[in-house]
Amino acid sequence: MPLSILKEPEFLGIVIGLLFGIIAKIMLLRTDYRQYPTYPHGKVIHMSLGVIAAGLGALVVPALLSKEYTAVTFLTLAAQQFRDVRRMERETLTEIDDLELVPRGNAYIEGIAMVFEGRNYLVIFSALIASLFTVLFVWYWGVVAGILSLLVAKMFQKGKSIEHIADVHIADVKIEDPDLFVESIYIMNVGLREDIEIIKENGVGLVLTPKNDNSKVTLSGLGQRQALLHNLSTLLGVYRDSGEPTLIPMAKLDLESGKLAIFILPREKDPQKILRAVKGAPIVENSVRMPTEAYKGGKA
Template structure:
């Protein structure tokens, strides 16, 4: 058996690379409350792309050992293919978003598309290192490299959430005549009596307080606000139908201190659950702002 593994180290390395690469893609593939990727067909598409990415990463190692450097150029073709996948995901989600009662928003969609592209590169990395160590040393080194790569993939699978940059508090929804407020933050003017009664019965409010100027700048991003509204509406439901603008969930910023007020009419009125959902909303990479990292602000603090 040992002699067979030594004689066929390239084959063993490629097999280990493909296995670990595919396993890492399956590990990162999850259909959750957002129902994307869809099950089963959307998942089949992404698993198939994972097989291709794993094969590319695993086969690159024997090509390097055989000094077949021209064969590495197919990795550039793979990168182009995965960029096309990102575009496909973006276009698909944009079309779907037009039919949502509460939309994800462009920033959220771009974040999802970026994640799907990036995860294919993580698959290539896992397959490459598994194959490299198996061929360079022996199969159990490849096994160890694959396990370490999977741990790295797990660490990179999820980014930060709102809880890392802000606290959240459930607050009462108030009506002062036609004026609607969440806590002490003004939301909008509601003139119709029937809407006022509905808001009094079902209205739910959350105030998000940023920890620092970076969190304040991130929460002021319209795409990040829309992501919060979408997650709340998806999990708790939304009590509205098309053509009812007065009942749409809203997020308004307190211009004085940067607090963000969330107003929602959910199907399930649960204040503690709403607060927990807000804290778990992912921070969108495109929405992150870090004004404290600017040299002018660092000079002021020194």
């Protein structure tokens, strides 16, 4: 390779764009308490797709400047590939959801699949921006633009959590044979004496008070409730085994006030950890509702 090619803006643009695209993918891809994506094979799959996305983003600008307009059509193929990633994640999580003691639910699964697709587009964005500024200006402006694009990608990494839409407090769990209540909100009927004793010893109640009308509708969504229960069970553990429907965590709505009562049987019963787990639980994008937006200056 002639050394002169290393000074070509197009070549530098591809290299710097590819570099920042890969950095963006590394930054956005992590295995957290949910253990997803799995390590190492799940990460290998997603990193490979991330490198492809970074390469596509880095090649767009040099291809356009070289008047190779047909090369841009590869972006449509990339979009199709990333839609396939979304479908793959949806199918994988749906298959294993039946094996969870507390399932994620379809809304949470679709939200996770959407995130994995969307983050590949953020990788393309970072690579394209770094490549664009490198080719049009000089390499250090490409580096600056790449760093700024990483900050933008980081902003999209984390969405809102429960603490943004509701106030949370620990509530009393009451059993009035055979009915189970969290404060005054009815949860379920408990028939077996053994289950009643387990609930009295290990049960924890929580009440989420929505901050506005939009929050009421979001919390009332079954998908959001199921995602919240799965998140709590993953973080705090769950005192149950398969074939014990009475001991499954539940969330019920107070139709009068819009409050959401949660009943759980956690392995970890530290009140501060429980509150942090609830407040930090993610809001499922598919469950977000904004009915007040339909009313100009009024209430829903």
